[in-house]
Amino acid sequence: MNIGEIAKRAGVSRSTVSYALTGKRPVSEETKRRIQAVIDELGYRPNAAARALKEGRTRTIGLVIPPASQRLTDMQLGFVASVVDAAARADLDVLLSPSGGEHDRSFERVVTGRRVDGVILMEIRLEDDRVARLLESGPPFVGIGRTRQPEDMSWVDIDYETLIAKCVHHLADLGHRRLALVNRNAELVAAGYGPGHRAQAGFDRAVAERGLHGVRVCCADDAQAGQSCLRQLLADHPELTAIATINEAAVPGIYRTLAEAGLTVPGDFSIAGVAAQHWAENLHPPLTAADVPADEMGARAVELLIQRIADPATPHRHLLIAPPISLRATTGPARPRA
Amino acid sequence: MNIGEIAKRAGVSRSTVSYALTGKRPVSEETKRRIQAVIDELGYRPNAAARALKEGRTRTIGLVIPPASQRLTDMQLGFVASVVDAAARADLDVLLSPSGGEHDRSFERVVTGRRVDGVILMEIRLEDDRVARLLESGPPFVGIGRTRQPEDMSWVDIDYETLIAKCVHHLADLGHRRLALVNRNAELVAAGYGPGHRAQAGFDRAVAERGLHGVRVCCADDAQAGQSCLRQLLADHPELTAIATINEAAVPGIYRTLAEAGLTVPGDFSIAGVAAQHWAENLHPPLTAADVPADEMGARAVELLIQRIADPATPHRHLLIAPPISLRATTGPARPRA
DNA sequence: TCGATTCGTCGAACCGATTCGCTGAAGATA
DNA sequence: TATCTTCAGCGAATCGGTTCGACGAATCGA
Numbered sequence: 027m028n029i030g031e032i033a034k035r036a037g038v039s040r041s042t043v044s045y046a047l048t049g050k051r052p053v054s055e056e057t058k059r060r061i062q063a064v065i066d067e068l069g070y071r072p073n074a075a076a077r078a079l080k081e082g083r084t085r086t087i088g089l090v091i092p093p094a095s096q097r098l099t100d101m102q103l104g105f106v107a108s109v110v111d112a113a114a115r116a117d118l119d120v121l122l123s124p125s126g127g128e129h130d131r132s133f134e135r136v137v138t139g140r141r142v143d144g145v146i147l148m149e150i151r152l153e154d155d156r157v158a159r160l161l162e163s164g165p166p167f168v169g170i171g172r173t174r175q176p177e178d179m180s181w182v183d184i185d186y187e188t189l190i191a192k193c194v195h196h197l198a199d200l201g202h203r204r205l206a207l208v209n210r211n212a213e214l215v216a217a218g219y220g221p222g223h224r225a226q227a228g229f230d231r232a233v234a235e236r237g238l239h240g241v242r243v244c245c246a247d248d249a250q251a252g253q254s255c256l257r258q259l260l261a262d263h264p265e266l267t268a269i270a271t272i273n274e275a276a277v278p279g280i281y282r283t284l285a286e287a288g289l290t291v292p293g294d295f296s297i298a299g300v301a302a303q304h305w306a307e308n309l310h311p312p313l314t315a316a317d318v319p320a321d322e323m324g325a326r327a328v329e330l331l332i333q334r335i336a337d338p339a340t341p342h343r344h345l346l347i348a349p350p351i352s353l354r355a356t357t358g359p360a361r362p363r364a
Numbered sequence: 365m366n367i368g369e370i371a372k373r374a375g376v377s378r379s380t381v382s383y384a385l386t387g388k389r390p391v392s393e394e395t396k397r398r399i400q401a402v403i404d405e406l407g408y409r410p411n412a413a414a415r416a417l418k419e420g421r422t423r424t425i426g427l428v429i430p431p432a433s434q435r436l437t438d439m440q441l442g443f444v445a446s447v448v449d450a451a452a453r454a455d456l457d458v459l460l461s462p463s464g465g466e467h468d469r470s471f472e473r474v475v476t477g478r479r480v481d482g483v484i485l486m487e488i489r490l491e492d493d494r495v496a497r498l499l500e501s502g503p504p505f506v507g508i509g510r511t512r513q514p515e516d517m518s519w520v521d522i523d524y525e526t527l528i529a530k531c532v533h534h535l536a537d538l539g540h541r542r543l544a545l546v547n548r549n550a551e552l553v554a555a556g557y558g559p560g561h562r563a564q565a566g567f568d569r570a571v572a573e574r575g576l577h578g579v580r581v582c583c584a585d586d587a588q589a590g591q592s593c594l595r596q597l598l599a600d601h602p603e604l605t606a607i608a609t610i611n612e613a614a615v616p617g618i619y620r621t622l623a624e625a626g627l628t629v630p631g632d633f634s635i636a637g638v639a640a641q642h643w644a645e646n647l648h649p650p651l652t653a654a655d656v657p658a659d660e661m662g663a664r665a666v667e668l669l670i671q672r673i674a675d676p677a678t679p680h681r682h683l684l685i686a687p688p689i690s691l692r693a694t695t696g697p698a699r700p701r702a
Numbered sequence: 703t704c705g706a707t708t709c710g711t712c713g714a715a716c717c718g719a720t721t722c723g724c725t726g727a728a729g730a731t732a
Numbered sequence: 733t734a735t736c737t738t739c740a741g742c743g744a745a746t747c748g749g750t751t752c753g754a755c756g757a758a759t760c761g762a
Contacts, residue, residue: 028748039712044750051751054710069501074477075422076748078413079717086459094445094452097642103441107432110460114432114470119479120460121424122448132452139412141457163407249646282648304435308587310620366718377742382720389721392740414718417747 027070035068036061047072086119087331088142088165090133090156092149094124099247099275100305102148104320105170105327109146112328118143125156137164144331146170146324150181152218166334168327171220176344180334182327185348186221186272186300187228189316192351193270193298194232194240196314200268201360202296204239206259208252208271208280212244225272225300241266245276252279260287267295267360274301277309292358298351311355319349365408373406374399385410424457425669426480426503428471428494430487432462437585437613438643440486442658443508443665447484450666456481463494475502482669484508484662488519490556504672506665509558514682518672520665523686524559524610524638525566527654530689531608531636532570532578534652538606539698540634542577544597546590546609546618550582563610563638579604583614590617598625605633605698612639615647630696636689649693657687 033040038057045051046061053061064070078084089109092098098106113120123136133156136142142165147156150171157179160167169181176183190207197205207229209215215222226242233240241263245255255276259266260283269280280297289295291311299306303317326345333340371378376395383389384399391399402408416422427447430436436444451458459480463471471494474480480503485494488509495517498505507519514521528545535543545567547553553560564580571578579601583593593614597604598621607618618635627633629649637644641655664683671678 029750030748040749041713041751042711045711048750051711052709057710069476071476071478073417073748074473074479075413075416076717077750079411079417079719079748080750082717084413089460094448097445098441103436107435110432110462114462117469117473119470119473122427122458122460124448124452131455132457134409135412135455135457138407138409140409141412249648278648310587310616367720368718378719379721379743380741383741386720389741390739395740411718414747415720417718417749418720420747 027068028073029070032061032064032068032070036064083143083335084141085117086121086142087113087328088121088123088136088145090123090125090136090145090147092124093126097248097275099302101274101302101318101320104302104304104318105148105324108321108324109328110324112325116328116332118328118332133159140165144168144335146327146331150220152220152223154218166331166338168331168334170323170327172344173220177342180330180342180344182323182330182345183347184221184300184318184323185224185346187224187231188348189300189351190225190228190270190272191232192316193300194229194238195236196298196351196357197268197270197296197360198232198236198238200296200357202238202268203360204241204263204265205233205268205270206241206243206263206266208255208259208269208273208276209242209244210273211246211251215244221272229270239265245273247273247275249276249279249282252276253282254279256280256283257286267362268357269295269297269299271297271299272301274299274305274313277301277313281309281311291356294361296357296360298357303352306352306354314351314354314357316351317349319347323347365406366411367408370399370402370406370408374402421481421673422479423455424459424480425451425666426459426461426474426483428461428463428474428483428485430462431464435586435613437640439612439640439656439658442640442642442656443486443662446659446662447666448662450663454666454670456666456670471497478503482506482673484665484669488558490558490561492556504669504676506669506672508661508665510682511558515680518668518680518682520661520668520683521685522559522638522656522661523562523684525562525569526686527638527689528563528566528608528610529570530654531638532567532576533574534636534689534695535606535608535634535698536570536574536576538634538695540576540606541698542579542601542603543571543606543608544579544581544601544604546593546597546607546611546614547580547582548611549584549589553582559610567608577603583611585611585613587614587617587620590614591620592617594618594621595624605700606695607633607635607637609635609637610639612637612643612651615639615651619647619649629694632699634695634698636695641690644690644692652689652692652695654689655687657685661685 029040033043046053046058110120123132125133144165145167147169150169152174172181172183209222245251299315301315302320306313306315367378371381384391384396448458461470461474482503483505485507488507490512510519510521547560583589637653639653640658644651644653
């Protein structure tokens, strides 16, 4: 069931079949019909590998995700979903590559074996080996997130620094004077995870500007961790009245500890964060947060990537996203504690 | 940077380079070293498409997921993660294909273009076009889930019928006489989604066996829906004291409505379900549930698939999983209401 | 009526690997 | 010394498409 077989049965040459299929040269209507009839009858599809070999492109993009073992956050899931969706709309397939940990063979294969026409990279560090590897010898790529030298690459990112600063200002406007930043997990931040550092910077800046008292803690990315993290925090700093956070996965746990401690939200305690819109809305109570349009960001990343694939000489483009804060049910006027 | 270039620089023929790399024929140590040196210097990797073309296999498997637009449940996420993980361990890449809705081109490409050596299919219906398509002319495949004729294919599945029956028996043992089954979303069930129908069957059977009063409802797969679904349920059936469910995503919403109605869990109301272990543990309160080992099931599916790829004549294998119910914090003795 | 265009098609080269059959040299055996 | 193995390596064919140059027939203009 290859092109030669089709050609033979239709009584034409292989090249004619190819032209009939791709439309790259004119073929008479009559011949086209005959070829199509044979194709339909035999259920023929061109072999993707052969086509890729000759054309030099695979019509596939790679999506590098955090190691599969760790649960993806709702935001990350939104990125993946929208990338897959946008790629499908552009008739591109998506090859998944978990990176980090033991899976570096997978990354190498994807990047270097010309298996994909381009790559979308998630969960980028300020200094990122994978970015270096791709820049040095790899296909075009686009980051969801950016490194310390963001001019060298194309990316779509969330402006965590500005957004966390806005959260702090919002809380300060409500009268909160003592607040904490709940960051993502300590290893990630220690490894130079961009959003973690930028959120810290934004927090520090806003706290200084408003003359507030600020505390920063890291917290693993799940509800259990959020619960114990906040217990510790309340024990160490009983004067706190508000939290800003980029750790959406921890929020349910934060709610639990507050309830446990008899603190109402937003009566006794306020929370503002940065989270996927879908997640913020579905929490109970709904989280006052900068609504990250995860569903849109993946699509944007795919757009940028398609451009770079078409013309790798295109100047890099950057999309720094700072959605407004949606006031929901978790922030209110400060009421002094203790 | 192809094999010819390497051969030239190492002063050998292309076939010798190939044999040195694959080890399929002996090559002298000295020659191997020379070739390796050139490869390291140039950073050469064999072109995946050329290799796939000649070898007739792609070292890639397809993973067909529900349309990306809808949020994956925690269990589905567990399947995806463990499939990706197991595939990476076997040096296989994973091509993602959202199926259903508008994405059928993607499914066709994956199945028919010989882009993958095998396919893992999720979210299978009792009558499933995609299974028919694969059986008729497609690569080997394994289902996570099964059709009405489960002998025709290899699969790994959860024994929802038995598990929901066990939940009902467990609740009956605790004295509950009037209970409801919260199923997954209505469209899915109407479309013949296997777990939905099997859960109903198990529920009906157990309810009949124990002479209970049972109600069945469908509910979309998210917390909001769970919340409103349970409101309706309590309004229509104020006598209910327990719920069995396969809809893990709805559980947080169920909790909310119960709290809203002033019903304590498990004091006033009990809940038992089937859910990914990770999810059941992280809920608050932790859900009494049959702990689906999602992380293991994906790995098993990959194992089965690798066997089928190696020898498509292998008899089909089936893995029906019925984990024990872990008693956590959501079931207790019945206390009659109203 | 002759040369130039256009149209539809063909044949061959090519993409980059793998693999089969063969050959020449070195070592073993008689 | 002649013959038989074994070992390393080479050259050519092959996988299934795409693409370039060429070619014959029909159409057109002069």
